Amino acid sequence: MTLDVLYFAWVRERIGVPREKVETSAATVMDLVEELRAREERYAVAFGDLKALRVAIDQELTEFDASLNGAREVAFFPPMTGG
Amino acid sequence: MRIVVQAEPFDFGAEANRFAAGHTDMGAIVTFTGIVRDLAQNPLDRMVIEYYPGMTEKALEKIATEAQERWFLGDVLVIHRHGDLRPGDMIMMVATAAPHRVDAFEAAEYLMDFLKSRAPFWKQEFTADGAEWVASKDEDEDALKRW
Numbered sequence: 001m002t003l004d005v006l007y008f009a010w011v012r013e014r015i016g017v018p019r020e021k022v023e024t025s026a027a028t029v030m031d032l033v034e035e036l037r038a039r040e041e042r043y044a045v046a047f048g049d050l051k052a053l054r055v056a057i058d059q060e061l062t063e064f065d066a067s068l069n070g071a072r073e074v075a076f077f078p079p080m081t082g083g
Numbered sequence: 084m085r086i087v088v089q090a091e092p093f094d095f096g097a098e099a100n101r102f103a104a105g106h107t108d109m110g111a112i113v114t115f116t117g118i119v120r121d122l123a124q125n126p127l128d129r130m131v132i133e134y135y136p137g138m139t140e141k142a143l144e145k146i147a148t149e150a151q152e153r154w155f156l157g158d159v160l161v162i163h164r165h166g167d168l169r170p171g172d173m174i175m176m177v178a179t180a181a182p183h184r185v186d187a188f189e190a191a192e193y194l195m196d197f198l199k200s201r202a203p204f205w206k207q208e209f210t211a212d213g214a215e216w217v218a219s220k221d222e223d224e225d226a227l228k229r230w
Contacts, residue, residue, distance in 0.1 A: 079219035080200055082198045082200070
């Protein structure tokens with residue numbers, strides 16, 4: 001499947017792009033993270049500490065063990081600082 | 084319910100008046116406004132707020148809908164800016180209308196608590212030391228537990 005993968009704030013800065021298409025067969029978010037980590041150093045750095053990251057599938061907050069079945073868009077970002 | 088995410092400044096007085104108008108059955112209007120705060124020790128040049136178009140609006144609608152399910156509210160308004168801001172600029176406002184003040188106050192606090200850590204916005208501060216992403220606070224996460 002092809003996913004739109006989005007990055008925000010310092011995750012975007014570390015990876016160097018705000019969004020990209022990723023061709024993957026990952027079953028879960030964690031599988032996708034492992035694939036990206038193995039790809040290049042900048043991903044390994046950005047995904048170094050998952051406790052410092054949040055993930056959304058199709059614009060809904062979720063967990064790293066969530067299934068990617070049917071997913072179109074996955075976003076990674078630090079904890080939110082609104083208000 | 085009205086949810087607005089915009090780069091442009093908003094007119095707090097005009098928004099509050101417009102929100103309050105026409106609610107003859109609402110005895111209480113509560114508003115909260117968040118302002119870019121400067122720091123004496125490390126003067127802030129500017130703040131940039133990043134957001135997630137689409138998800139941010141959905142998240143704000145969800146938070147406002149949950150407030151409407153929890154309290155008896157006539158209306159809810161959330162305005163949140165993104166992009167470039169300076170010290171003293173208004174970042175955001177919420178307004179709640181209810182027949183009685185307790186509902187209006189509590190719902191406004193609820194909106195603010197969830198806006199802090201569940202609405203996709205990320206603040207970056209620019210000072211003489213450079214740019215720094217604002218870290219989330221444990222107390223903001225703890226604040227959700229009271230609801």
